[in-house]
Amino acid sequence: MPIRASETVVGVIGAGAMGSGIAQVAATAGHNVILRDVSDRAVQSGVDAIKKSLAGQVAKKKMTEARAEEILERVSKDAGVESNALRECAIVIEAIIEEIEAKRRLFRELEDTVSATCILATNTSSLSVSVIASGCARPQRVVGIHFFNPPAVLPLVEIVPGKQTSPDVANQARLLIDSWGKTTVIASDTPGFIVNRIARPFYGEAIRINEEGIADPATIDWAMKEIGGFKMGPFELMDFIGNDVNLAATTAVYEGTNRDPRYTPSATQQRLVSEGRLGKKTGAGHYDYSEGAAQPQPVKDPEIGQRIVDRILAMLVNEAADAVRQGCGSPADVDLAMTKGVNYPKGLLSWGNEIGLTHIADRINTLRAEHGDDDRYRVSPLLSEMASRGEQFHQ
Template sequence: MLTPQSIIAVIGGGTMGAGIAQVAAQAGHRVRIYDIHPGAAARAIDAIATALSARVAKGKMTASEKHDVESRLNTAQSISELADAALVIEAAAEQIDIKQAIFRELAAVCSAEAIFASNTSSISITAIASGVEQPQRVAGLHFFNPAPVMKLVEVVSGLETSPAVLESLTGLAMRWGKQPVHCHSTPGFIVNRVARPFYAEAWRALEEQVAPAGVIDAALRDCGGFPMGPLALTDLIGQDVNFAVTCSVFNGFWQERRFLPSLIQQELVFGKRLGKKTGQGVYRWPLNESLPYLPAEPGESDAQEIQHHGFAAWLNNHDSGDSVTYSYLELDDVLVQMTQGETATQLAKSLQRPVVLLDLVNDWQSSPLVVLAAAASNTVVQTAKAIRFFQQQGKQVLMISDYPGMLVWRTVAMLANEATDAAQKGVASEEDIDTAMRLGVNYPHGPLAWGAELGWQQVLRLLENLQKHYGEERYRPTSLLRQRTLLETQHEH
C-alpha cells in the first residue's frame, strides 16, 4: 500500500519528471529525483522552486508551505539511492531499450514490494515490464503536461500487472487530486489514440487546400468548441513530438489507415519548423493570424422567403433522432442544410437546385462564426443569400472549398468512431474514455456522449458518405457504431 509516508522516486529531470515530482511533494511525500545527466535533477528542483514561487505570488500557497514542499525534494546521484522508494515513476526518454534497462536496474536494488510505473505516452507497458523479474508490479502512470495542472492520469495495465498495483496507483492518483482512468496497454492508450483524428483531419484539409490553416483552426475552435485549433496545437506541442506520437500509433496498429501520418507535417519536421519553440511551424510565432471573414452582404433581407424545418433545434444540437435528418432552411430557391458527408455540388446535382452546406456548430449561442461551403453550380447571388442570412443572426462567415463532411463534422465523427473502436476492443470503459478526452485534452464533450447527442445515425451517414467519396478504409465505421445506430432506430420505433 502506498501511504503519504511512502518515499516516491522520479527518474528523469525533464519537464514531465519535474512536474510529477512537484505533485508528489505537494501531496506530502519525500521525493528523490534521479537523472543520468549530471546536474539535471538539481535543475528540476530549481524549476519546481520557481513554479512554487509563482504560486506564492498568486496567493495559492504560503511561503512556509513552499518551504515545506522544497524540503521534501532531494536529488539522487545513482539508482542505488532509490532503494527505499515505495514507488518509482520513470519519466525518461521515449525509447523502449532505455526504459527496460532502467527497470532492470530498479528491480536489482529496490524491495520486492516496490511498485514501478512508467510515464510513457505510447510504449507498451507489457514490453517495458518484460525484462523485470516481477512484471506484475509494473504499470503505466501517464500524466499530462503540465503535470501539476492537468487533472487526468491514465493508469495503464500491462498483461502481467496485478490488480493490487492498479488499485494502489488509482488510490494514490486520487489522493494527489487527480482523476485516474484505467486502460489496457495498447498503442496510444486512450487519449493519444482517440485524439489522432483531431490532428489527422486538419492535416488532410490543409493538404487538400480546403482552407488556410487559420480558417481550419477557427472552425474547430469557435464552431467545434475545442479549446484550440488542431494545427496551432501541434505548433504548441512541437511538430516533432506530435509527429512522433502519430508515427508510433500508426506503426503500433500495423499501419492502420485511420492513423496515417501527414506528409506536410513530416516536411515541417524535416525543415526544423517545429512550432512555437523554433518560432515557426504551421504559423509564425508569436501568433498573429487575421481571418478572412466575409464582409457584410448588402441587400434586402426581408425579400427572402424563409422556410425551415427543425432548424433552430438542429443548430443547437438539442435534437438527435429523426427530425435532425430532415432539418433544413430554404432561402427563396436556395437550400441550406448541415453537411452529411456529401459535397454541396453532389447534393445540388441530385436535387437540381442551389445548395449551401453548413458545418457543425457545438453551441449556436456562443459560437461567433459559421463555416459554409457552396455548390460549384451556385451563382454568386444564390450563395450570398445564405451568407447574408447567417450574418443577420450575428455570425461571422467563413467560406471553405466544397469539401465532404466539412471541417468540424467530419472531425467529430472520426473522434466518435475512434472512441467506439477503443470501447469495443476493451481498451477502457466508455465512461473512462469520455472522461479522458474531456480532462486530458479538454474536449467540450466526451466523443461517445457527443456521438449519442448528435445521433449515431448522423455519424454513420457522414462516415459512409466519406468512405464512398474517397474509396478509403480510413472512414470505415466501426462495428459498435453500427450497432448503436440499430439500437437508436429501435428506440424510435
C-alpha cells in the same frame, strides 16, 4: 494496503519536463520524493523547474511562500546510480527518455535496488508497458502511470496495467494517484492508450481538410473553436505541443497498429518537421510566430465552418467508439479522459449520442464514398451496430 503520503517515499527517475512535474505533484501531496537523473546537473535543472513552477503559484497567490518551501524541501536530489536511497521507496516512477532498451535496462537495475514490495511505474507515452515489464523478474509489480504535460496542471492520469500487472498493483497505483487529487482512468496497454489514440483525428483530419484545399489552418482553427467549442484549434494546438512531438505520437500509434492506414502520418506534418518548423518553440510551424508576422485571418463562413466541425467530430466520435470496441477503456473512462486530458468541451461518446450515432455513421460513409477511401473512412463496427439498433452509449 493503500499507500499513505506521510509514510511513503516516492522515487522519480528522470528529472526532465515530466519527471520534475511528477516529483512536484508527489511532494505537494505530502510525500518525500527522491529525484534521480544521470547527473547532478540534470537533477538540479529538474529541481529548478519545480522551484519556478512553485514560484509561479506563489505569484498567483495560489500558495504561500512557506508552503512552496516546505514542498521543495521534500524533494531530495539523487544523482548516484549506486546509491541505496531508492530502497525506502513504496513506488518508483520512471520518466526517462522514450527508448525501449533504456527503459528495460533501468527496470532490471531497479529490481536489484528497491524493496520487494516496491511498485515500479513507467510514464511512457507510446511504448508498451508489458514489453518494458517483460525483462523484469517480477513483471506483476510493473504498471503504467501516464501523466499529461505539465503534470502539475493537467488533472488526468491514465493507469495502464500491462499483461502481467497484478490487479492489486494497478489498484494501489490508482488509489495513490487519486490521493494526489488527480482524475484517473484505466487504459489498456494498446498504442496511444486512450487519449493519444482517440485524439489522432483531431489533428489528422484537420490536416486532411487543409490538404484538400477546403480551408486554411486559420479557418479550421476558427471553426473548431467558435462552432465546435474547443479551447484551441488543431493547428495552434499542434504548434503548441510541437509538430515533432505530435508526429512522434502519430507515428507510434501508426506503427503500433501495424500501420493502420487511418493513422498514416501526414505529409504536411512530416515536411514541417524536416524543415525545423516545429511550432512555437522554433518560432514557426503551421503559423509564423516571428515578431511582426502577419496573422492569417479566418474565412468566417458558417456553412464551411459547420462542415469542418461535423467532419472532424464524426471522425473523433468514431475513434472513441472503436477504442471502446477494442477494450481500450470503458465508455465512462473514454469520455472522462478526453475532457480531463485534452480539455474537450464534451465527452465524445455523449457528444455522439447527442448528434445521433446514425448521423455520425452516415457522415463517415459519405466521406468514404467521396474519397473512395475504404481504409481511412470506415465506420467502427460498434458504432454501426449501435446505430442500426437505435442504441446510445451509456456511461
